[in-house]
Amino acid sequence: MKTILIAAVFALMTSILCTPMVVVYFRRRGFGQEIRIDGPQTHFVKRGTPTMGGVAIIGSTVVGYAVAHIIIALRGGGGPNASGLLLLFLMIGLGAVGFVDDMIKIRRQRSLGLRARAKFLGQLIVSVAFGIMALQYPNKFGIHPASKHLSYVRDIGAISIGAVGFVILGYLIISATSNAVNLSDGLDGLAAGAAAMVFGAFTLIAFLQYRNPCEPTFHTGCYQVRDSLDTALVAASALSACFGFLWWNAPPAQIFMGDTGSLALGGLMAGLAIITRTELLLVALGGLFAAITLSSIMQTGWFKITRIRTGTGRRIFRMAPLHHHFELAGWEQVTIIVRFWIMGGLAVAFGMGLFYADFITNG
Numbered sequence: 001m002k003t004i005l006i007a008a009v010f011a012l013m014t015s016i017l018c019t020p021m022v023v024v025y026f027r028r029r030g031f032g033q034e035i036r037i038d039g040p041q042t043h044f045v046k047r048g049t050p051t052m053g054g055v056a057i058i059g060s061t062v063v064g065y066a067v068a069h070i071i072i073a074l075r076g077g078g079g080p081n082a083s084g085l086l087l088l089f090l091m092i093g094l095g096a097v098g099f100v101d102d103m104i105k106i107r108r109q110r111s112l113g114l115r116a117r118a119k120f121l122g123q124l125i126v127s128v129a130f131g132i133m134a135l136q137y138p139n140k141f142g143i144h145p146a147s148k149h150l151s152y153v154r155d156i157g158a159i160s161i162g163a164v165g166f167v168i169l170g171y172l173i174i175s176a177t178s179n180a181v182n183l184s185d186g187l188d189g190l191a192a193g194a195a196a197m198v199f200g201a202f203t204l205i206a207f208l209q210y211r212n213p214c215e216p217t218f219h220t221g222c223y224q225v226r227d228s229l230d231t232a233l234v235a236a237s238a239l240s241a242c243f244g245f246l247w248w249n250a251p252p253a254q255i256f257m258g259d260t261g262s263l264a265l266g267g268l269m270a271g272l273a274i275i276t277r278t279e280l281l282l283v284a285l286g287g288l289f290a291a292i293t294l295s296s297i298m299q300t301g302w303f304k305i306t307r308i309r310t311g312t313g314r315r316i317f318r319m320a321p322l323h324h325h326f327e328l329a330g331w332e333q334v335t336i337i338v339r340f341w342i343m344g345g346l347a348v349a350f351g352m353g354l355f356y357a358d359f360i361t362n363g
Contacts, residue, residue: 011064015244026050054261064237084230094267097122098259131170181266188251194344196242206232221362287347295322
């Protein structure tokens, strides 16, 4: 537990202290945010605010994880494990895709970066690489970082999808979650605050798994996962990195995370769900992100259906994603952010309740 706290503290301090340096550097280089022309008019005052702040979140997460392992090594422990390194690979890889997207927006001075196909291709390459590697590197008990079984709070033993099926499912989960967080990053602090709650949940989940392993002695309710302490270190570091970034990203934001941050955070959430064997539980833990994504799907789908039927497309919401609907309805941005945080917190609490109920039942 002390090691997890150390990782969290160093990630927090790095994020709080280094993000202002990123702000200054990006402002001098002219790395400012472009605003959608068809978006809420109140957002035009944000044009030029430094973006790509996700590099601070990613960097702080890596620092927290690295410092924790330095301390573990000084105490005579082992080095980084496969699960932790795979999670960081996924986070950095998707962050790189987002970085390219952000750079295109800046260079071409437009609100659209990579084309959809190019972005999906980048996500595909990183996700497939993660999926293939996650099925390698068994430990001395033969446990791999990921499993070929579908999972809820642990593997559903009767449902094996095979190696190819896992890689496909992994891509779908990673792509869906990273894009969901990307859609949610539309108001100052909304995505960072909501993501921090999810990472907090995964920190607790991984810690409970660390305290209740199935090896070397199997017992009822144990968790057959690999490197749960390493997983907790990554989750705790990401939690603190988001909190530190939120200090500067809270309204009015001095920096935005950009696609660099949102794709990285969403990918890390999906990776944590895969590594901790809680893939289906992610839908509950990330309920806010799921709702925001669903609003965009409903908006697009209804517009296309009504345009085919009547020749004129109609909309369910004033604007999608969902938070922009409330903006156009006259809600203050801070009101929307806080209420969405509450929704996100309730979703995380519900997901943790499901996990803990199983933990108590089988414990």
